[in-house]
Amino acid sequence: MIRSTIMALAICLACSAPAFAAGKIGIINLVGITANSDVGKAADKLLQDRFGKERTSLEKQGESLKKDMDQFRKQAAAMSEDARNKKGRDLQTRIQEFEKKQNDLNQRIAPVQGAVDKQLLEVLSEACSTYAKANGYDLILNYNPSITPFASESVNVSEGVLAEANKIWKKKGGKFNVK
Template sequence: MKKIIATAALVLATLAPAAQAAQKIAVINMQGLVAQHPNAEGLQQRVQDAFAERVTEMQKMQEQGIEMQQKLEKDGAMMSADQRTEIERKMQSLQADMQLKGKALQEDMQKKGQEEQRVILMEIGKAVEKVAKAEGYDIVLEARSVMWADESNNISAKVLEAVQQGN
């Protein structure tokens, strides 16, 4: 009985490295795939278009601030102290409002950009899975995390083609 267990263990030990060696590994250049994705080109423009109205509002507020500053510089000497104080307070209020709205706009634009990029990454992920299964790869690694890989193991072009064909 001990001989059978020892023989079985020896057979399994010799087969394990062979099973591991049979694994097929591919690499992809994820950064390149994202950059070449059909929707990546217009991503920034789509984000800007989505918030164009708010950007225009911010520009108008900035112009108002410049006008107030110019009025204060031009007519400040002829104004009463109360008039100057009123304009200065309006400018401070406008600047605080601009900072608040500007920060919110920046955060919203960043969120929208991340959502758009997440869609791109999901499409690439589906394409990677499709190509890997079709080509019989067991593992797909990101090229930046690999010290070296033969170019024949790089499936980035095939993944990009799958993305362009709509997975």
């Protein structure tokens, strides 16, 4: 008797429980959106305008230094000890100067990059949220093949989020607030 009462109660509860529908989930390619969105392009342009020439100059210096080091290694055996020591000290001094310039540039870039990244992520986050609310999505995830081995193309909402990010960026004036 108790067993049948418990079974009847369980059946009643199971039938009266609200149906749980799976939430609507979308995926985005955040790297692609960042690269193709107006805000992402503006971020790249700002950093290139501010630091591009210095980066290029440092890259050339680094290549020249590497070339000189390779040449020194090849010729070191044929050089006199004094010449080898002098050339080695000169190269060491150039390496230290190069590393100092590189560190100085990185320290100047870091706060600007941080401010730009923060604002870029705010725009992208707002774009995801706005798109999700407007289209009935409960969750939008960044697609990562190593974590999510398969996702149907039908759940890819990258284009919609990209369009939304461009609208939001334009509405915000299309400029970064960076010193």
